[in-house]
Structure formats: C-alpha cells, structure tokens
Amino acid sequence: MQHFEPRNSSEAALHDYKEGLGIFTEKMPELAHLYNEFTQECFKEGTLSQKEKQLIALGISIYSQDEYCIIYHTKGCLDQGASEQEILETVGVTAAFGGGAAMSQSVTLVQECITELNQLKQ
Template identity: 75%
Template sequence: MEARSSTEEALIKYKEGIGQFATKMPGFTRQFNALTEECFKEGALSQKQKQLIALGISIHAQDEYCIIYHTKGCLDQGCSEQEILEAVGVTVAFGGGASMSQGVTLVQECIHEMNQLKQ
C-alpha cells in the first residue's frame, strides 16, 4: 500500500509496527488494544471529546505518531478544524512553546492532508 501523504505514511508505519510487535508479543498487544478500546468507547464523555483529550495529551507529550493518530481520530469523530485548534490552544497553556510548535506544524499539516485524502 503506497501512502499519498506523510501523515498517511506515518499511520501505515504505526500499523505495520503494531502488527510486527503483535507477532512477538501477542498477549501484551491484545491487552493494550483492549485497554484502548475500553478507554475510547462512548460513555459520559463522547468519543469526540475523548479524541480531543488524547490529542492534547499527545501534543504535550511531543509524541508525533500519537499526534497524527489522534488528529485523524478527531476528524473521524467529526471535530471541526476550530475545535481541534482550540484543543491545541488549551494544550499550549500547559505545554508552552513545545506544544505550540506541534500545533502550528504537525497538527495543521495532518488536518490539511487528511482533508485532502477525503476528496
């Protein structure tokens, strides 16, 4: 599968990495997947809200793969660009310049590229 964008390529690499890891650590991977599925299912907080929270944490942690993954998750859950950028703003209040740099580069790049893929 050939990627059409750098963010799509990162998502493919992540999925391939999880697949390879799962062959070596199947029990661990199953438990991790079960944990994340439980954490992100609809509850008192919507899946949309949970993706926005996860994006903010990813930005603060400077985790580029998670930033890409959760930006996509936000878009998949129907977040507008404005909602995502406001989540970036809240993250910047805690993470300062490092969070700002991820928000004004990688997050905006992801939004742009993923919206292009939908067309």
C-alpha cells in the same frame, strides 16, 4: 530488524505505526491483545463522547511531543467529526500548559495533518 522509512506524510506515519504494531503483535500477541482491549475500553462512548476523548488524547499527545500519537489522534478527531476549530481550541489549551514546544507541534504537524487528512477524504 524492520526498517521504517522516514515519515513524509501523515498517511505514511499511520502506515508505519500500523506496520510496527503488527510486528509487535506477532511477537507479543497476549500483551498486544490486552493493550488493545484496554484502549478500546478507554475510547468507547460513555459520559464523554468519542470525539471528546480524541480531543483529550490529542492534547496529551501534543503536550508529550509524541508525533505518531499527534497524527493518530488528529485523524481520530477528524474521524469522530471534530471541526478544525475544535481541534485548534484543543491546541490552545494544550499550549497553555505546554508553552512553545506544544505550540510548535500544533502550528506545524497538527495543521499539516488536518490539511492532508481532509484532502484524503475528498
């Protein structure tokens, strides 16, 4: 069984996710392939931009308390050119539905990710 180190940074969490996905893909290649095709189709540019889709996914991730997805989609938002203000507005809408649990993820993990991932770009 694969051992994953405790997450201590956004970059480490993204690495763990990619490593886990690689192992899953080796064991379940057809399922992984179909899942990847499906998600690529869902996130491609359409009537909604890729940035808008990443912001939606971030809100859903926060609401569902999925730390790996929060990190992944915060990065996706930044990669698609979302500003910190756009991300924080997404946080606000999510908190309107998810209350304190959503807000606690946002004021900690999302803001840490924005800071860390922006530093990695420099």
